[in-house]
Amino acid sequence: MQSDRKSSFRTALAPALPWPQPAEAFLAMLGGAAGIGACALMVWGMHEYGSLPLFLMAPLGASAVLVFAVPNSPLAQPWSAILGNTLSAVCGVVAVGLLPTETAPVLAVALAFAAMMLGRALHPPGGAVALLIGLSPNLLTEVGAVMVVVNTAVMTSVLVASGLVFHRYSGRKYPFRTSLSQSGPPPMRRLGLTEDNLSSVLSKFHQSTNLGAVDLARLVAAVEAELIQPPFEGVSCADAVSPDDTTVLPETDFHTLVGKLEQSGKPVVAVVGTDGRLAGLVDQRDLLHQLTGTTQDVPCPPAGRLARDIMRAPVTSFDGSLPLGDALHVMVRDNLDHVPVSQDGTFLGFLTRSLLLEALVWPVADRKVA
Secondary structure, three states: OHHHHHHHHHHHHOOOOOOOOHHHHHHHHHHHHHHHHHHHHHHHHHHHHOOOOOOOOOHHHHHHHHHHHOOOOHHHOHHHHHHHHHHHHHHHHHHHHHOOOOOHHHHHHHHHHHHHHHOOOOOOHHHHHHHHHHHOHHHHHHHOHHHHHHHHHHHHHHHHHHHHHHHHHHOOOOOOOOOHHHHOOOHHHOOOOOHHHHHHHHHHOOOOOOOOHHHHHHHHHHHHHHHHOHHHOOOEHHHHOOOOOOEEOOOOEHHHHHHHHHHHOOOEEEEEOOOOEEEEEEEHHHHHHHHHHOOOOOOOOOOOOEHHHHOEOOOOOEEOOOEHHHHHHHHHHOOOOEEEEEEOOEEEEEEEHHHHHHHHHOOHHHHHHO
């Protein structure tokens, strides 16, 4: 028991982050230097040629860490960074104006927390901005309260603008995507998860400030691809379906249709023309509807009805070239049991859940080799 406690204690104090990739560390270092360099250049330009007495602030270094090291974090986004720091500067100025030097820093930080959260602009360096102003009442005397706020807004904006330019060429996405419909994983690679579903999960585990719904969707899609795609790598729907000889022609009569369904043991039969193209589907429900809907009192077989009169178009169908992994996602998402598969217009057969399970246990490529 003592050993377990020591192990838990060591684990709790161990680094929470994995070892960084050298390229990631280099990009973060280069981006931080570029961002602070741009701010310093802006200060120099204003001193030499402008009229605004801008100056660098220590919290900009913390903002640079977020913008250039973790650009996908909700805390690092332009809205959070610019508005968070600016609101915090306002809170710092208000606190210094209301309270004596000894207690102003406390109120400054407290107000900054509230303002950033209400403004949906939580940005950790904002707390440092408020504390810096609360600890430096002389700063307000030297440059003025308005200029302190303006300087914070301008300097943070320059830093964020640097991040926008830098990440355009770094391979990182900044700002991160905010719409699943516009830039989330392709629909076939998502098992019906909406942005509301993902946001709810993040809120449940108190992770809304650490990760955005769109980035969680990307992670879920990557996990799905990692678990599902490898067994189906290079395998299409045409490779998985079994040749289906339980088809009927559009001219097939009602009694023959019933016999075909009984013979196949399947709930659905394909209506295929003489050219091999899928014309429609007939399932058990369609036949029952014909039986019970012909007369009001005594049901009787509608002997005069042909397959073309009863069939309906398939809700979903797959092309034979569709990757089997994508077909799995659609069938699970839409709760489908049988989906017709055609290649160049020719009906090949049905892709069923049992065939997909078989492919997971014994990949199609392995069966072909065997």
